[in-house]
Amino acid sequence: MTPEEKAAVLAESLPYIRRFRGKVVVVKYGGHAIGDEQSIAGFAEDIVLMRSVGIRPVVVHGGGPQIGALMKRLGMIPEFRAGLRVTDADTLDVTRMVLVGKVNRDLVAAVNVHGPLAVGLSGEDAGLITASANPDPELGFVGDVAAVDPTIIERLLHEELIPVVATIGSGPGGQAYNINADTAAGALAEALRAEKLVFLTDIEGLLADLADHSSLLTTVTVDDLEAMVAAGTVTAGMVPKVASCVRALRGGIGHAHILDGRVPHALLLEVFTHEGVGTMVNP
Numbered sequence: 001m002t003p004e005e006k007a008a009v010l011a012e013s014l015p016y017i018r019r020f021r022g023k024v025v026v027v028k029y030g031g032h033a034i035g036d037e038q039s040i041a042g043f044a045e046d047i048v049l050m051r052s053v054g055i056r057p058v059v060v061h062g063g064g065p066q067i068g069a070l071m072k073r074l075g076m077i078p079e080f081r082a083g084l085r086v087t088d089a090d091t092l093d094v095t096r097m098v099l100v101g102k103v104n105r106d107l108v109a110a111v112n113v114h115g116p117l118a119v120g121l122s123g124e125d126a127g128l129i130t131a132s133a134n135p136d137p138e139l140g141f142v143g144d145v146a147a148v149d150p151t152i153i154e155r156l157l158h159e160e161l162i163p164v165v166a167t168i169g170s171g172p173g174g175q176a177y178n179i180n181a182d183t184a185a186g187a188l189a190e191a192l193r194a195e196k197l198v199f200l201t202d203i204e205g206l207l208a209d210l211a212d213h214s215s216l217l218t219t220v221t222v223d224d225l226e227a228m229v230a231a232g233t234v235t236a237g238m239v240p241k242v243a244s245c246v247r248a249l250r251g252g253i254g255h256a257h258i259l260d261g262r263v264p265h266a267l268l269l270e271v272f273t274h275e276g277v278g279t280m281v282n283p
Contacts, residue, residue: 012273012274020195020271022055024192025194026058026188026192028059029043029200032065032237040106042264043200044113044114047162047267060167066098076094085178087142092140095168095178096122096168104120104122107120120166123169129145130147146169148187167181187247190247195253196254199257200267201237201258202262205259205277205278217279218279219282220280221282222283255282259279
């Protein structure tokens with residue numbers, strides 16, 4: 001890229017920087033999008049750049065593949081029902097170890113390479129996410145989001161820090177629950193009145209035809225999403241993402257985005273350029 005082309009890119013980003021300065025952007029970094037150290041470092045750079053130009057990012061992360069990998073190393077057999085991990089007491093221990101003790105720490109460390117910016121926490125901290133047991137008792141300690149108290153996040157943002165949230169919630173009596181990270185990100189975005197909710201995953205975005213990767217939908221509305229779910233176009237792991245988008249936009253946030261987190265700097269391309277990447281969901 002020539003110096004002139006670099007200057008043009010910077011100039012293109014200026015109106016977006018002005019528009020989103022001071023706004024909260026919740027970024028859900030999916031377990032399937034979390035790759036090697038290089039990809040995590042690239043993601044951290046994007047988050048730090050956003051913060052440096054005045055945007056207030058909040059990172060919510062999953063870790064499903066990482067949990068599954070450790071379970072297999074321990075001789076445990078992962079089990080799923082309707083796309084949710086069956087979580088008995090031993091599986092819950094592994095889940096907390098991976099999400100809070102491994103993935104969260106890796107992301108915080110990657111951000112903090114650039115300065116003392118990131119603070120890691122889970123939904124159990126300061127009453128951030130109150131959980132209720134999933135109605136299906138066969139799922140064990142899988143929880144739904146009953147309430148979000150964003151006070152701790154707001155305090156960190158006020159101090160110009162970057163919260164990095166692992167999605168373990170706390171139920172009555174302090175019982176921990178494993179909460180779907182897509183669901184938690186949407187609920188947190190709604191509670192924070194975020195300007196944007198961004199899902200970084202391992203697919204290009206929403207497809208009009210699941211068998212045709214060239215059928216990427218660059219923009220859709222909430223009504224479009226609900227129609228796609230009803231028609232069966234949205235399936236498997238995309239269902240909680242779409243449901244979170246619908247809930248968050250119905251709850252008042254500005255826009256939602258579903259992006260391919262494997263694309264270098266996908267987050268910056270979506271937020272700061274005219275064309276963007278992936279799918280943008282409008283109210």
